[in-house]
């Protein structure tokens with residue numbers, strides 16, 4: 001499992017360095033939030049990945065919901081969040097209908113990529129090595145999420 005995490009980290013880092021070369025954002029995705037930073041746009045619309053261990057959300061333990069930074073769609077409950085040790089916010093399950101998935105073969109590795117069902121923005125990849133009963137590990141870029149606490 002550790003080895004797999006390392007492999008994923010390296011591939012994600014490669015993705016981070018190479019994706020800025022692609023400058024045209026996909027036409028099927030729509031920018032709702034006009035205040036998105038350049039880095040957020042690279043991840044949401046150009047499939048880039050943020051550097052691991054950079055998200056403040058890794059340390060977010062309050063009750064609440066995680067929303068799409070672009071359109072505000074409610075994606076995860078805090079009850080599904082866990083510390084995977086990978087450096088990205090991780091969840092055992094998404095809220096029903098929150099995402100659409102697509103198989104991604106970048107760098108010769110088969111991974112399942114997921115996009116916001118409402119705006120089409122890229123959020124991360126889902127793996128089948130999660131520790132909980134769902135067996136899933138949603139590996140989400142923190143910059144794509146906005147946390148709204150319940151109280």
Ligand SMILES: [Zn+2]
Nearest residue numbers: 068071116119
């Ligand atoms: Zn969205």
